[in-house]
Amino acid sequence: MDLRVLSREDIFSPRPEWRFEPEAPDYFAMYSSLWGGIVKDPALMLIPLDDHMVHRGDGIFEAFKCVKGHIYNFDAHLSRLENSARLISLNLPFDLETIKEITLKTVAIAGVKDCRIRIYVSRGLGNAFSCSPVDCRSQLYIVVLKESVPPPYYYTDGASAITSCIPTKASFFAQVKSCNYLPNALAHLEAHEKGADFAIMLDQQGYLAEGPTQSIAIVDHQKIFKYPRLDNTLKGTTLLRAVALAEELVEAGELKSISSSDISREEAYNSLEMFAFTVGIAVVPIVKYDEKVIGTGKPGPVFRRLLKLFQRDYTENRELLTPVPYDEVANG
Numbered sequence: 338m339d340l341r342v343l344s345r346e347d348i349f350s351p352r353p354e355w356r357f358e359p360e361a362p363d364y365f366a367m368y369s370s371l372w373g374g375i376v377k378d379p380a381l382m383l384i385p386l387d388d389h390m391v392h393r394g395d396g397i398f399e400a401f402k403c404v405k406g407h408i409y410n411f412d413a414h415l416s417r418l419e420n421s422a423r424l425i426s427l428n429l430p431f432d433l434e435t436i437k438e439i440t441l442k443t444v445a446i447a448g449v450k451d452c453r454i455r456i457y458v459s460r461g462l463g464n465a466f467s468c469s470p471v472d473c474r475s476q477l478y479i480v481v482l483k484e485s486v487p488p489p490y491y492y493t494d495g496a497s498a499i500t501s502c503i504p505t506k507a508s509f510f511a512q513v514k515s516c517n518y519l520p521n522a523l524a525h526l527e528a529h530e531k532g533a534d535f536a537i538m539l540d541q542q543g544y545l546a547e548g549p550t551q552s553i554a555i556v557d558h559q560k561i562f563k564y565p566r567l568d569n570t571l572k573g574t575t576l577l578r579a580v581a582l583a584e585e586l587v588e589a590g591e592l593k594s595i596s597s598s599d600i601s602r603e604e605a606y607n608s609l610e611m612f613a614f615t616v617g618i619a620v621v622p623i624v625k626y627d628e629k630v631i632g633t634g635k636p637g638p639v640f641r642r643l644l645k646l647f648q649r650d651y652t653e654n655r656e657l658l659t660p661v662p663y664d665e666v667a668n669g
């Protein structure tokens with residue numbers, strides 16, 4: 338093998354070989370506090386290897402979306418970011434207002450109206466690759482990505498789920514949206530290998546916890562919308578929004594009530610409806626779980642109502658929609 342010492346120009350040539358560039362880009366812009374600016378060239382969207390987020394998973398993140406030029410539920414994500422930082426004694430490099438402003442500018446410079454956004458706060462560089470975070474200075478990275486389009490059959494036919502063999506994170510770690518997603522990645526792989534859409538991890542007592550990147554809920558036989566107690570899972574912003582939206586269904590008599598409680602596998606098998614929630618999919622009906630047919634085996638009425646309520650929320654709920662200042666950025 339020909340191994341030679343490379344120059345900056347070898348790596349950052351206009352079309353570097355190592356960075357495959359699809360015709361339409363997947364990554365639109367990245368902000369890095371290390372550089373104090375934004376890059377649009379995907380080949381420059383880099384994080385140093387000695388950032389503890391890279392070599393120890395010591396960092397946190399948030400994932401959310403921009404719909405028709407408005408960031409959806411931004412404050413809920415910023416507040417979860419702040420909570421994750423507090424739980425792991427990570428000082429945010431800027432206050433939340435500044436993080437918000439930088440995010441909005443990065444999306445505006447990306448120049449896309451429908452996209453995904455990820456905010457990362459890393460422990461920072463230094464300490465010669467040791468595990469110790471002492472003396473590290475946290476860094477902020479923000480990346481704007483192509484929007485994700487879930488497979489249409491999720492909504493027309495419903496999705497399938499299995500119970501995962503991967504032990505879920507212990508309560509404390511489950512609540513931090515950290516960059517350590519190894520159990521989640523393995524559960525995802527397990528679902529893929531077993532031909533299912535989602536793998537649901539169980540908590541330490543054997544109750545349903547969550548999917549690799551999805552919150553889970555059911556409608557039980559009494560028409561109670563039930564979701565797991567949130568001390569063993571990440572507090573999903575989409576699930577919490579669904580809980581608020583489902584109040585309308587309770588008022589309309591389509592649901593009896595809403596409750597957060599332990600859900601056993603048996604209870605899920607016998608439920609009328611079962612759902613997965615996450616930012617990228619909103620709500621998806623699970624119609625098969627561990628080979629058992631859920632409800633009628635087809636997307637149910639509560640799913641249809643919730644999906645409509647989400648669609649309304651994404652475009653009409655001014656309280657949850659933060660406009661991106663495209664014009665401000667364009668006019669300097």
Ligand SMILES: Cc1ncc(COP(=O)(O)O)c(C=O)c1O
Pocket residue numbers: 400521547548549550551552570571572573574575576614615616617
């Ligand atoms: C472990 C885990 N649970 C639940 C969720 C759903 O959270 P949200 O609805 O905020 O996307 C995610 C999101 O990625 C996640 O990673």
